[in-house]
Amino acid sequence: MKFVDEFRDADIGRAVAMEILSMVEPGRHYKLMEVCGGHTHSIYKYGIDDLLPANVELVHGPGCPVCVIPMGRVDDGIAIAHNDGVIFTCFGDMMRIPGSNGSLLDAKAAGADVRMVYSPLDALRIAKQNPDREVVFFAIGFETTAPSTALTLKRARAENVTNFSVMCSHVTIVPPLRALLESPDLRLDGFIGPGHVSTVVGGRPFQFIPADYGKPVVIAGFEPLDILQAIAMILRQLSDGRCEVENQYKRVVPYEGNLRALEVMAEVFELRPHFEWRGLGFISHSGLKLSDAYADLDAEIRFSVPGVRVADPKACQCGEVLKGVIKPWECKVFGTACTPERPIGTCMVSSEGACAAYYNFGRFAREREVV
Amino acid sequence: MTGAGTCGSQHCVTCGDDGVPMQVVRIDEVRGLALCADENGTKETVETALVEPVAPGDVLLVHAGTALARLEHAA
Numbered sequence: 290m291k292f293v294d295e296f297r298d299a300d301i302g303r304a305v306a307m308e309i310l311s312m313v314e315p316g317r318h319y320k321l322m323e324v325c326g327g328h329t330h331s332i333y334k335y336g337i338d339d340l341l342p343a344n345v346e347l348v349h350g351p352g353c354p355v356c357v358i359p360m361g362r363v364d365d366g367i368a369i370a371h372n373d374g375v376i377f378t379c380f381g382d383m384m385r386i387p388g389s390n391g392s393l394l395d396a397k398a399a400g401a402d403v404r405m406v407y408s409p410l411d412a413l414r415i416a417k418q419n420p421d422r423e424v425v426f427f428a429i430g431f432e433t434t435a436p437s438t439a440l441t442l443k444r445a446r447a448e449n450v451t452n453f454s455v456m457c458s459h460v461t462i463v464p465p466l467r468a469l470l471e472s473p474d475l476r477l478d479g480f481i482g483p484g485h486v487s488t489v490v491g492g493r494p495f496q497f498i499p500a501d502y503g504k505p506v507v508i509a510g511f512e513p514l515d516i517l518q519a520i521a522m523i524l525r526q527l528s529d530g531r532c533e534v535e536n537q538y539k540r541v542v543p544y545e546g547n548l549r550a551l552e553v554m555a556e557v558f559e560l561r562p563h564f565e566w567r568g569l570g571f572i573s574h575s576g577l578k579l580s581d582a583y584a585d586l587d588a589e590i591r592f593s594v595p596g597v598r599v600a601d602p603k604a605c606q607c608g609e610v611l612k613g614v615i616k617p618w619e620c621k622v623f624g625t626a627c628t629p630e631r632p633i634g635t636c637m638v639s640s641e642g643a644c645a646a647y648y649n650f651g652r653f654a655r656e657r658e659v660v
Numbered sequence: 661m662t663g664a665g666t667c668g669s670q671h672c673v674t675c676g677d678d679g680v681p682m683q684v685v686r687i688d689e690v691r692g693l694a695l696c697a698d699e700n701g702t703k704e705t706v707e708t709a710l711v712e713p714v715a716p717g718d719v720l721l722v723h724a725g726t727a728l729a730r731l732e733h734a735a
Binding site for chain 1 (some may be wrong): 710
């Protein structure tokens, strides 16, 4: 398919890998963070890290929306799902995230009507098909997914679907990045910017990274050549002594983003004063809730929720993994007590989580093997 | 990936902030929706409010049932 095949060409990939090799200084260690979970997945699916020199290290960032949901939010969702007459809908990976007393999948097994949907629009369709039931959609995701939820809420309003509501756990990408950059235990040389978040927000929100912290950012697509080229562009900036926001993914991402998406988000959502992130703690102005104009469609108002903060399991080191401080296999329970079948932490649940990506693609090696 | 917009055992396009290139097959202008097909021919109803106007044959970048960008017209 056009726009796909040409970005998987092996010969060009090897040529870019050679270009990368020619740019690295032998005595220097480069630590680059891919912000987005989709990039993490592509890197291991296509073996991109094996094409890199040994002194170029990829660190996995907090950009998996499932992985950053704290246990207390899962408990809130389960509490809503157990209400009589409720059909609780969520994306696939969300169903397996452990709360303090099981997951939504466990709640389903215990009798709650929990259904997986592929989009908020599917949840709205279920509401229209079941007018005598309350249908709740557990909305998660960064700015990529938030417009979809916003448009669905507008559609619910326009079509007068009153038995539909949203439990909003959308988050924004800039506050956690700033928190990471302020973190004293993490030294990064540059960022592979999130391609599809940028489709919505554009390149401007990332300008603070070169301006305030002196690090390069290259917004990248998700095919193997996209990621290799982005790494080459970051290394080129470092070798030239530059730091700026560059856009490798110009075929999709305009610098100003999608203005219609930003408008609809501004209408439907407002920033929460603070939001809890798994492993990162509370971060100011990093989560979205429904605006006053849409409060009647807010599931957290329509239903009572515990709203209790639950500490992460002690054995779980998702926080350090999300911050890129340790590699997944350095976690004490990786691949033993914590596996995709029986996850302890969220990073092992979502296939975009760093731990699951390592586990599924056989990255158990304690030492990297570089060709 | 098992198909457009699906959460398979190896990949979840929604959770991964992924986007799937899909071609417009048919449009419902009144409701602002389009039937789109991915590279495997899997069809999905897509919200097109953010990229309108669209026409059959256009290739859209679709995430969670919503088209975020139109690939041919991107800068």
